[in-house]
Amino acid sequence: MSPVIVYVLTALAAVVVVLTRLRLxxxxxxxxxxxxARVPVGVHSVAGVLALxxxxxxxxxSDQVSESTSTLLGLAGLVLWWIVALAGLLILARxxxxxxxxxxxxxxxxxxxxxxxxxxxxxxxxxxxxxxTYAYLVKAV
Numbered sequence: 001m002s003p004v005i006v007y008v009l010t011a012l013a014a015v016v017v018v019l020t021r022l023r024l025x026x027x028x029x030x031x032x033x034x035x036x037a038r039v040p041v042g043v044h045s046v047a048g049v050l051a052l053x054x055x056x057x058x059x060x061x062s063d064q065v066s067e068s069t070s071t072l073l074g075l076a077g078l079v080l081w082w083i084v085a086l087a088g089l090l091i092l093a094r095x096x097x098x099x100x101x102x103x104x105x106x107x108x109x110x111x112x113x114x115x116x117x118x119x120x121x122x123x124x125x126x127x128x129x130x131x132x133t134y135a136y137l138v139k140a141v
Contacts, residue, residue: 001134003141023117024091044088058077
C-alpha cells in the first residue's frame with residue numbers, strides 16, 4: 001500500500017470534518033432533518049480536529065521521534081479517527097425515515113437534495129479509517 005493513498009485520504013477526511021461542521025451549524029436548521037442532536041456533531045468536530053492534528057503529527061514525525069512515541073501517536077490517531085467515523089454514522093441516522101403520527105418531514109437544503117453528500121462523506125470516512133488502520137498495521141506509514 002502506498003503512503004500517498006493515506007495522505008490523500010487524510011486530506012479528504014479533513015474536508016469531511018470541516019464540511020460536516022459547516023453544514024450542521026446550530027444557527028440554522030441542519031441539512032435533512034430539522035432537529036439534529038448536538039452531541040454527535042460536537043464529538044465529530046472535536047474528535048475530527050484532534051484526529052487530524054495527531055494523525056498528521058504521526059505521519060510527518062515518524063522518522064524524527066522514537067518508535068514508542070510514533071506508536072503512541074499512531075494509535076491515538078486511529079482511536080480518534082474511529083470515534084469520528086462512528087459519530088459520522090450517528091449523524092447519518094438522521095436520514096432514516098421517521099415514522100409515526102408526529103414525525104416531521106425531511107427538509108431540503110442548499111447543498112444537496114437528499115442524504116447523498118452525507119452518505120458519501122461518512123461512508124467514505126469509514127472506508128478511509130479502515131484503510132488507515134490497515135496501513136498502520138502493515139507499517140505502510
